[in-house]
Amino acid sequence: MKKLLFFTAALAAGILLSFEAAIGGALGENIGELEASFFVFAVGAVVLFPTALIFQRHHVNAAFRFPKWELTGGFLGAFYLVMLLFSVNMVGVGVSMVAVIIGQIMISIVIDHFGWFGIPRISFDRNRLIAVVLLISALFLII
Numbered sequence: 001m002k003k004l005l006f007f008t009a010a011l012a013a014g015i016l017l018s019f020e021a022a023i024g025g026a027l028g029e030n031i032g033e034l035e036a037s038f039f040v041f042a043v044g045a046v047v048l049f050p051t052a053l054i055f056q057r058h059h060v061n062a063a064f065r066f067p068k069w070e071l072t073g074g075f076l077g078a079f080y081l082v083m084l085l086f087s088v089n090m091v092g093v094g095v096s097m098v099a100v101i102i103g104q105i106m107i108s109i110v111i112d113h114f115g116w117f118g119i120p121r122i123s124f125d126r127n128r129l130i131a132v133v134l135l136i137s138a139l140f141l142i143i
Contacts, residue, residue, distance in 0.1 A: 018097050024081065025088030033085040040081060091143075098139045105135055 020040070028036035052059070063071070087096040109128050115121035 017100075018093055021084050021088050021096060022093045024085045025093065028085040028089055033082055033089070036085055037078060037082045041078060094142050095139070098135070098142050102132070102135045102139060106132060 024036050024040050027039065030036075031039075084096060084100065087099065109124060109132065111117065111119065112122040113124040
């Protein structure tokens with residue numbers, strides 16, 4: 001039951017990501033992709049910072065005691081969003097999201113295989129190879 005809840009949360013995140021891409025792409029058309037990315041992150045920070053302070057204050061303080069490389073997600077997230085907004089305005093939400101998913105799956109499989117960042121190792125196998133090939137096929141079908 002717990003796995004179903006987390007799967008549903010991830011599915012909802014994926015759905016919301018497509019909405020974010022479309023909305024951010026529209027904003028990018030009006031004010032520029034870099035500016036749109038900035039405003040998306042600024043609004044997110046304004047919403048999340050007080051929420052984190054209220055509900056998880058001890059976790060916010062602990063973030064400064066861990067290795068600084070663990071904070072690079074902010075840079076990666078910003079780079080991702082800018083690239084996404086550029087691609088949405090050039091090729092559309094559908095193609096952009098399929099390409100994002102392919103990139104995520106491919107590097108996720110590598111991370112799993114080597115157990116990077118302290119996650120449990122999951123070996124690369126034939127099924128994972130077939131999944132990547134099918135995803136790439138989906139990209140060509142949706143273009």
